[in-house]
Amino acid sequence: MSIDQGKALIARAGEGKSYTVGVETLTLADWPEGVPIRVAHSALNYKDALAITGRAPIIRNFPMVLGIDLAGEVLEDSGRFKAGEKVLVNGWGLSETRWGAYSQLVRMPDEIVQPLPAGFSTEQAMQIGTAGYTAMLCVMALDDHGLQPGRDAVLVTGASGGVGSVAVSLLARRGYHVIAVSGRPEQAGFLQELGAAEVLTRDAISAGGRPMAKERWAGVVDVAGGPMLADAIAQTCYDGIVAACGMAGGGSLATTVYPFILRGVTLRGVDSVMVPMARREAAWARLEAELDRSLLARLSSTRQFDELPTLGADLLDGRLHGRIAIAL
DSSP: OOTTTEEEEEEESSSSTTTEEEEEEEEEGGGGSEEEEEEEEEEEHHHHHHHTTSOOOOOSSSEEESSEEEEEEESBBBTTTTOOOOEEEETTTTTTTTTOOSSSEEOOOOOGOEEEEETOOHHHHHHHHHHHHHHHHHHHHHHTTTTTTTTTTEEESSSSSSHHHHHHHHHHHHHHHEEEEEEEEEGHHHHHHOOOOOOOOOGGGTTTOOOOOOOOEEOOOOOOOHHHHHHHTTEEEEEEEEEOOOTTBBBOOOOOOOOHHSSEEEEEEEEOSOHHHHHHHHHHHHHHHHSSHHHHHHHHEEEEEHHHHHHHHHHHTTOOOSEEEEOO
């Protein structure tokens, strides 16, 4: 393939609400104006898997280039960026309302592009991806609330997944007592390697449907939503915080006001898509400083672009764990 064109994974509308996903060829001229980037690596996140498989209505416009994360090299001077500069883009509506990252050549608006931290290769940045970046945003929410490493216990739900595994590693490295919850008992050893002090089954954190139960943890990083989030809130200590960033277990929340008005529990929503640039740069700077590179290598793998059509289902069906980078 010539240097001015590249492969892209594109969703096109079908009949009704259906759509098809396939590999096509795009040139830079096909893209809206923006910083021209040759993408070296992307990532496979939960939202990417939903878009690839069509299991949730992620895509708002068609045709749509899929993928919410990218890292690569600027091809020519543009706006704030110089040719040859390494950059990354994550979130900002990619793969939803704006053409996304699963393309060897892209153009991105200047205001959503940020320099790649010097301590990361493009592959490492995408092994982290939106999932790892979201994990850091959750850690920052706990820090902002005043939780103390060395004193407080933090529950992490969905600990075998992309957000959860990075959260376990970051929190343990900071000195928290990390309680990891996973629906995959065979992943207990993996989670202990990441630093989990305890690995529990989902049943082990059930509050039995009660809105309040015995206080067990000061903080929570929750990717599950649904009943597990309700159980986590019910057992959060006085003046604790629950950082909720996902809905892998459902979008509903059956609870009462009691944990909030009797224990002062804070439920903090953590968005990763439209975070202001200053906070996202702070999150990436902390990842650069705090993330153990050897652990990142152990919890990550890199797969090829041509595997993407099948990897989405593999992730949603529990056949993948840890972080997945995609080489373009």
